[in-house]
Each structure stands twice: as C-alpha cells, then as structure tokens.
Amino acid sequence: MQPTEHRTIDFFALDALPAPGTTPAEAELIAAQDLGADAHAEPLGSQQDANFSLRDGNGTVLAVLKIANPVFGPVEVEAQDTAADLIASAYPDLRVATVLRRPDGTPRRTTVDTDKGPAVARLLRHLPGDALSGPRHLSPGTVAAMGAIAAKVSTALRDFRHPGLDRVLQWDLRYADRVVARLAGHVDEPERRAAVQDAATEAWARVQEVAAALPQQAVHLDLTDDNLIRRPGSRPPVPDGVIDFGDLTTSWAISELAVSLSSMLHHDGVEPHHVLPAVRAFHAVRPLSAAEAEALWPLVVLRAAGLVVSGRQQAAVDADNAYATAALDREWRIFEQAVRLPLPVMTRLVTDAIGLAGIPVAADVPELSLLRGITADGIAVLDLSTGADSMDGGAWLDSDAEEAHAAAALANGAAATVTRYGQARLSLAPALSARSAATVPTGIDLRLGRAAVLQAPGAGQVLTAEAGGVEVTHGAFVLTVSSPTAAPAVAAGARVRAGDDLVHLPAGSRARFALRASGSLAVPPLVRPEYAAGWLPLTADPAPLLGLPATDRAERTDLLERRDAVFATVQEHYYAAPPRIERGWRHYLLSTDGRSYLDIVNNVTPLGHAHPRVEQAVAAQLRRLNTNSRFHYASVVEFTERLAALLPEPLDTVFLVNSGSEAVDLGLRLAIGAAGRPDVVAVREAYHGWTYASDAVSTSLQDNPNALATRPGWVHTVDSPNSYRGRHRGTDAARYAPEAAAVIDGLAAAGRPAGAFVSETFYGNAGGVALPDGYLAEVYAAVRRHGGLAVADEVQVGYGRLGHWFWGFEQQGVVPDIVCVAKAMGNGHPLGAVITSRSVADQYREQGYFFSSTGGSPVSSVVGLTVLDTLRDEDLQGNAVRVGGHLKNRLQSLANRHPLIGTVHGAGLYLGLELVRDRTTLEPATEETAELCDRMLELGVIVQPTGDHLNILKIKPPLCIDTTAADFFADMLDLALTQLGHGG
Numbered sequence: 001m002q003p004t005e006h007r008t009i010d011f012f013a014l015d016a017l018p019a020p021g022t023t024p025a026e027a028e029l030i031a032a033q034d035l036g037a038d039a040h041a042e043p044l045g046s047q048q049d050a051n052f053s054l055r056d057g058n059g060t061v062l063a064v065l066k067i068a069n070p071v072f073g074p075v076e077v078e079a080q081d082t083a084a085d086l087i088a089s090a091y092p093d094l095r096v097a098t099v100l101r102r103p104d105g106t107p108r109r110t111t112v113d114t115d116k117g118p119a120v121a122r123l124l125r126h127l128p129g130d131a132l133s134g135p136r137h138l139s140p141g142t143v144a145a146m147g148a149i150a151a152k153v154s155t156a157l158r159d160f161r162h163p164g165l166d167r168v169l170q171w172d173l174r175y176a177d178r179v180v181a182r183l184a185g186h187v188d189e190p191e192r193r194a195a196v197q198d199a200a201t202e203a204w205a206r207v208q209e210v211a212a213a214l215p216q217q218a219v220h221l222d223l224t225d226d227n228l229i230r231r232p233g234s235r236p237p238v239p240d241g242v243i244d245f246g247d248l249t250t251s252w253a254i255s256e257l258a259v260s261l262s263s264m265l266h267h268d269g270v271e272p273h274h275v276l277p278a279v280r281a282f283h284a285v286r287p288l289s290a291a292e293a294e295a296l297w298p299l300v301v302l303r304a305a306g307l308v309v310s311g312r313q314q315a316a317v318d319a320d321n322a323y324a325t326a327a328l329d330r331e332w333r334i335f336e337q338a339v340r341l342p343l344p345v346m347t348r349l350v351t352d353a354i355g356l357a358g359i360p361v362a363a364d365v366p367e368l369s370l371l372r373g374i375t376a377d378g379i380a381v382l383d384l385s386t387g388a389d390s391m392d393g394g395a396w397l398d399s400d401a402e403e404a405h406a407a408a409a410l411a412n413g414a415a416a417t418v419t420r421y422g423q424a425r426l427s428l429a430p431a432l433s434a435r436s437a438a439t440v441p442t443g444i445d446l447r448l449g450r451a452a453v454l455q456a457p458g459a460g461q462v463l464t465a466e467a468g469g470v471e472v473t474h475g476a477f478v479l480t481v482s483s484p485t486a487a488p489a490v491a492a493g494a495r496v497r498a499g500d501d502l503v504h505l506p507a508g509s510r511a512r513f514a515l516r517a518s519g520s521l522a523v524p525p526l527v528r529p530e531y532a533a534g535w536l537p538l539t540a541d542p543a544p545l546l547g548l549p550a551t552d553r554a555e556r557t558d559l560l561e562r563r564d565a566v567f568a569t570v571q572e573h574y575y576a577a578p579p580r581i582e583r584g585w586r587h588y589l590l591s592t593d594g595r596s597y598l599d600i601v602n603n604v605t606p607l608g609h610a611h612p613r614v615e616q617a618v619a620a621q622l623r624r625l626n627t628n629s630r631f632h633y634a635s636v637v638e639f640t641e642r643l644a645a646l647l648p649e650p651l652d653t654v655f656l657v658n659s660g661s662e663a664v665d666l667g668l669r670l671a672i673g674a675a676g677r678p679d680v681v682a683v684r685e686a687y688h689g690w691t692y693a694s695d696a697v698s699t700s701l702q703d704n705p706n707a708l709a710t711r712p713g714w715v716h717t718v719d720s721p722n723s724y725r726g727r728h729r730g731t732d733a734a735r736y737a738p739e740a741a742a743v744i745d746g747l748a749a750a751g752r753p754a755g756a757f758v759s760e761t762f763y764g765n766a767g768g769v770a771l772p773d774g775y776l777a778e779v780y781a782a783v784r785r786h787g788g789l790a791v792a793d794e795v796q797v798g799y800g801r802l803g804h805w806f807w808g809f810e811q812q813g814v815v816p817d818i819v820c821v822a823k824a825m826g827n828g829h830p831l832g833a834v835i836t837s838r839s840v841a842d843q844y845r846e847q848g849y850f851f852s853s854t855g856g857s858p859v860s861s862v863v864g865l866t867v868l869d870t871l872r873d874e875d876l877q878g879n880a881v882r883v884g885g886h887l888k889n890r891l892q893s894l895a896n897r898h899p900l901i902g903t904v905h906g907a908g909l910y911l912g913l914e915l916v917r918d919r920t921t922l923e924p925a926t927e928e929t930a931e932l933c934d935r936m937l938e939l940g941v942i943v944q945p946t947g948d949h950l951n952i953l954k955i956k957p958p959l960c961i962d963t964t965a966a967d968f969f970a971d972m973l974d975l976a977l978t979q980l981g982h983g984g
Contacts, residue, residue: 009071010168012178016317017170020050020067020114027052031065034110035123036102041065045323047314049246050114053126063100063123068246070117077120079164080245081107083157083218087242090156094149095229095241097124127241129232132225137269137979139236139931140277140577146239147278150223150260151285153242154253157218165218165250170310172221173255176302177204183309186316192308192332199339200305203298206343213291214252221247221255224263235927236980254292257282258299262307265300265337266330268979269938272340273530276353283354293356297338297346304338307331342521345534352533362550363515363540364475366457368498369547370513371416374452376547378415382406384425386582386592391426393612394585401427402445410449419445420551421541424529424594431588431596432968434939434975438526439594442539443480443514446546453489454481454503454511456496457545465492469511470502476518477540483511513542529593574944575937584609587961589942598965600943603910603956606799606824607870614827617866618859626859629656630851635861642868643833646806648815650837656856660795660822661689663832666850667820668693668756670836671789674817674843677755678714681744681783685720685948687765688758688793697758700765701948716754718743718779721771722763724903724914725922733772740775741782753786761808761816764796767912767952768905776812784817789840792816795832796910799824799867800877801959803884803908811907829863830854876959880908883966887911887955890970897974900925900982911955912946913973924949932976939972 027041039054109122229241460473489501586608682697723733822832902916
C-alpha cells in the first residue's frame, strides 16, 4: 500500500515498544491473503518487530515477512525500503534485503491488524547465509569487512532525503543521554546502574565538544553482527549482506561506524584494539574527519550504555520476548569492553590507526638537571629491549633481570641508572601467555648508587607531597616522582622555583619519574603494546629532565614495506601483519613489542634459538679462522668423521654443502652419475628444494601450482603414499609400494630405467605422515634391480626429530644409497651434507669437479660438531620421544571435542594436525586453518600450515621444547578452536 500519512515515531512520547504478538499461523495467513505468498512461517528473533521466515513445501526460504512495530508508520517503512534499493543500486557487490515487488512493480507491502494495533507488513528478500551474531571470535578480515560495509552504506545514503527519516529513535545517538537517563532505572544492580550512568555522562560530554562539527545524514544505524550476513560458504565468515532497516533515520554519520564497532565487542577474545581494522577499512572508503575520529569511541560507549538500559527495559515490558532477554549478558559484555580503557586512550588509538594522530608534545628541557650532584654522564641508561645485550642467554626470563642489570652498572661506577621511556621491556614479558603483557613504560625508573636531591626543574606548584612521592607542575605537564624512600622537602600547595628541593632520596633508592599532560587522567606505569599508541600521547619522556636525550620513538614503521620493495615477491613472509621478531631463546621467539611467542615451526633450530654453546663455538672460531675446505684444518675432519659414524655401512663418505636444496641437488647428481642413467622417479606432493635438480623433483602444489605439468622429461612421479587422504587409505595403503615399483619396472621395460628414486623418508611436506610399512624397502629394491640408486631426503626429519629414530629411513628398516641432510645440522647456521658410499662418491670424478666455498668451512664444521655434541649431551632425541609423545596424546584428545581435527600425523616432535570439514569426505579446511594460525598468533603461538591444501598444522618445534610449553600449545589450540566455532 502507499503511505497515507506522515506519522513518525517519537520514542520519548512512548512508554515502551513491545513487539507485535503475531503467531506463525497468523503470519502465514497474512502472507497468503495480503502478500501473495503461500508458505510455512517460522519466527525469527527481533527486539521490537515480528519477523518470520517463509518457506515452501521443500523447506526453501522464499522471503522474510516483517511486521513492523505498530508505532512505525507507513512513511517510515517506505523510507526504509527506498534506502535499501538505493544501497543495492550503488553497490551491486552488497546483497541487500530489499522489498519484494508484485508483477506490476508495486512493493509487497500492506497494513495488518496486530495485538498492538495496525502495523505495516511486507515481504523482504531473503539473503542466504548466516548472520555474524554469536560468540564466535571475529578475524581481522571479518572485522575489516564489517567496517567497509558500514562505509559503503554511509556513502550510498549520504544524499538520501525522505520524510520517513524524521524520527526520534531510542537508538539515535543524538538522544543517547536522554535514553540512558530515562531507562537507567531498569538496571536493578546499583553498581552497574551507576557505571552506565557515569560512562554515559562522560561520553556525552566528549561528544558535545565536537557535535557541531559532526555531519548528519541518513544512516542505517543497525549494521551489527545480527544484521550483517556472511557470504554463503565464506570461511572465515565474510559479510556481504545487509538486512533490517528498521532503525533508519537521520543522525550523525559517524554513528554508522560506532554502532557496528560496538557489536564486535562481545565476541570471544575480542578486545577494543581488535576493532581497529574496521576503523581503517571505513576510513579507506569514507574518510573520517578529525571531529568524527574524536567522537567515535564516546559514541561506542553511548551505544553500549543504550543497549544495556534498553535491553533491561525491553525484557521488563516484553517478558515473553526470548530474543530480548537472551541479549542481556551480551549487552553487558559490550559495555564492559567499551569502557575497558579511558576515552582519551581509545580516541588516540583511533586517530593513530587512520593517520590523524598529532605530534606528541615534548616537555620543556630545564637548564637545571632534576638530580642535584649527579650529571648526565654519571647516569647509565639501561637497555631492556628485545635487542639489548642484557637480555642474552635467556636473562629476560629472570625475575631479577632488571635489578641485576642495574646493580652491575652501579658496581661499574655509575652514580645512577635509568630505564628508557616508551621502549618495550622484554624483561617484563612472561614466557607463555595468551595475551600480551604490559611491557611499555610510560615513565622512567631510576636507581641511585648514592644519595641525591631531586630539585624542581622550573617554576611550578606542588600538587601533592607525602611519604612516597610528590607531584609538581612543569609547564603543560605534571611531574610525578614516586619512591618508597622519598622524603618530600616541600608541602602540597607550595610554589617552587627552579632549583628548589623537592625530594631527598637516600642511596639505593628506586624512584619512578613520569610526565603526564596537565588535566589528563592517571596513566599506568606500564601499558600493553597494543594500547601504547593511546597512552603515550598523554605523557612525555622525563629523560631530558635528567640531562639525557629523549628516547627516539620515531622507529621506522615501514619495515615491511621496505622489505617488500627490495625482496622478490616470491620470498614470502609468515602472516599478513607479522610481528617484528628480533630475538629467539630456546623454543621462544621475541618481538620488539616485548611479546613472547611459542615457536612451533622451527625445525631449523633443534637445540633451540641462541644456544650458548653454538654462539660460543662460532665466536671462538671466527676469532681464529674461517676459510674454505681446501685448506687443511682439524674441524672439518672431525665433523665428517662424526657424521659418517652416525650412518650404517656402507655410507661412509661425506660431501658438505650449505643447504637442503644443495644437498638434494648434489645427491641426485651423484646417483645419476653413478647409475649412468638420467631418469629420476620422485613422489608426488613432496618438496625437495629450489635448485634446478631439487626443484625438478619437487611436486608440492603449494610450492609450485604447476609442479606436475612443468616437470622436465627425465622426472617421473609416483602416487603420494598418503594413508590418510591418498587414493589408498588405511590398510589399503599397502598398495602404494607395488604400484610405485610397477612404475619403475615399466620405465625399465620402456628402455628408460631410473637412475634414482628420491623421497622423504617420513612424508614431511604432507604434514608428517609416516610412509606405509615396507614402502621404501619395496621401492628401493625396484630401483636397484634396474641399476638405480635410492636417495633419501632427510632434510626435515633427520637428526633425531622422530624421537625413536635418528634417521627417518630407520623407521622403514632400510639403508639408502645416498642420504641428504641439512636444517638441523647447523641450528640455524647454513650447513648441509650428502653422505654416501666411497664407490658412489668416487664416480663423481667422472662428471667433473666439486667444491663448495663455505660448505665445510671451519666455522660450519665447528657448528656441526657443537650441534652433535649438544644433541647427545642434552638428550634431545630422548626429549622428542617424551615431549612428542605427550603432545601427540594431547592433540589426539582434542580431536574428541573438535570435529575440525581429522587426524594427528607424525612421531616424536615431527607432527601434523590435519584439519577437515568432514571426516568422511576429508574436505580440506584450508581457510579455517589459515584463520586458526592467525588466532594462535594472537594467543602467543607461532604455527603455520603445510600440505598441498594448506590444511595441516606443521608441528616441528625446537627439540628442547618442554612439557609445559607443549601443554600451552595444546591449551591455546583448544581455546582457538572453541572461539572460532569449531568445538563439538
């Protein structure tokens, strides 16, 4: 029907807005008789309207029947339908719940009688896909997509005008103060009621400071997780659909984003900083003004406060509305997160995120040093950052690391020590933590080697003076000195001049100096790195008051862009927004933010990162000699003897190179030369390296999507012997070996007998999958009976990673002709080797000459010896048995609760967790695996995918990992799977 009046809602003229009590049977009658849709009606949730899904006899959704609250007049409904059409036209990539039309083009809209009075009913387009509502954690990509949609809607509605927009809604943030004042009485708990009222009062005052500069326009005003529909099949969920225009009105344009941000805050694991990708995405489409950036977070708080009071009121007046009552806890969670940080802090985070942050104001540098009698050259500045020498050797884990560093400086003659402002302290980072620690100082800490007097840096007024410290004004700042041994020399309220005594500090005192902007809120001594950009602008560096240079905080933030500018694009990096890792220790990696990550992927460092024995051995050798292996020195002989002794007869001759790729390349050349035949048989879904020959036999589709189609003619492949997802599964996997042997026999019959068969001895690139029992024995026999050689790629699994076996081929009960090894050999130092028999090695001379400039250098040889010594002395192979077995049991137990886990592959500390969408079809959970890795990073774990489908977590940490860390990994995996909605 066409609107016949211009009546619009005024919330404040009403007592409440209970939803129409329309039953499903009544809805079906309305749909059939008035709107031409003969269908079955199923109720959908709504706080103030009555919504129904209309399905045909096959269960297919035909439309959504929306019966508006009777207080919403026809003109308002017409405005909503017009706005929906406008957005759909402006952005065809958005799916929009537009009104359905009759054959003559008129909207399927009518007025019906309800228990609450006449109401507008209409049929809306059904958008396949689920809403984003629920507790599921939101990935950064999902959050950004929500912000982008809000910006598109805002842009599309910028010039929209309609009489139906002239409404007074409780959700219009222009009236948020009145809504809270009117409805706060419905919050029964006094403490919660006071918290909501106080937060709303402060937020409203902040908004009013810039309200005159906030543009107003038509806004959807409800682009929440309930009303943004995910693209069907999108993993992780990515919204591309918009429904429910019931709150359409004219309001501040920035309200569109504020409403959307607030809806993110109740999701599992989401903190305020997690919504910043939405702010950036909105700004990229529809730029924010400075006033809007200032108003944004106060409006989020007002929205949260309005949700709490409105939800309580709705539950009181509409007790049968399950949708409204179920939302109460969620709404309180939103409020708690919205007020988690002070408004100025969140506002500065917003402005920093979109590049509108101003230059921090520096305090005036006084002519007098704050400390009388101690000059700047007598003060030792302590570096406690990730890159500091003082953090070497795992010192960051010591609870007294800072005290020990300061004591050493004082013992060396310093009169005092001082820490750095604004520089994350690694010494404050816990080893295993699901969230970042407060590592960024907002002031400086002083330790005195002798007594000192703190004097006023300039003219000011003493604000407080008591045992434990003083506060005094200093220009536009307030200087705070806190010390348990401080003896104030002034009284509160006194005026001071430069040089006046403020505090007497005895020898051995510890004091904290901080500068905060006058009139600003109290600032914590330490803040988390995610929020440092919000807190630090409220402060200034006190170091210049001591005559010291200010900390240079203009650290280059474009490091990733610089890398991308000079690196070939095929040299990828982990994560879209990677942390900057500048230190490792044992099974930990440390970022410059002072964040510790558990390293689950680094099989390059079996001893652990920064092992002191390796460091000392390398340093000692570099002081003496490093050259090439043509020279005569002991270490290369000792190392190759040790290496050869680890292998069975007849493998007694060693070539030293620099990498696994070189090792495989050389191994193939040795095999082909010895056999006198150029053809090679390789296993599919494997990666062997990047050199010409090692790449030629690599067939991993992730490393080369065209791997199988671009193999040279001398490479022949056999089926991936994957007993979990290959052609033959379970006990049928025994068929892989005879089939591979048949291929080898077929090549010989065709006059092209293979000179080599190459494979990993434990299927690493496929996720740590053990080869079927007897596989290598049968395939090796086949290649050998035609004069070929067996080449074993031990680059990943060798050196005890499998626990029960030092070499992967031992698990198969075979002895290869050629063994290629690298990675673990150097604990991060470039070192690789090929070990074969003397007879095979000697035949290489017929091909020419071999030499590697740095393969087997004195440093490399010493590193190799040190790694072997440490593997033995620290029983790291035994640790792989113990911790690896424990971890595998933990992972297998997780599979009982998380259906996404298909199986757990591997042995020792070479495991793979394969993720599937269906345990029967084994559909790979590729996108879910990527999202899981991103969430695990946030929880303090570095883990990455592998396999042709990138659906397997590769679990190959340093062999020194302990049970505590393994349990942390399993616990965080359990938490992440639950938060991402993959629990049972």
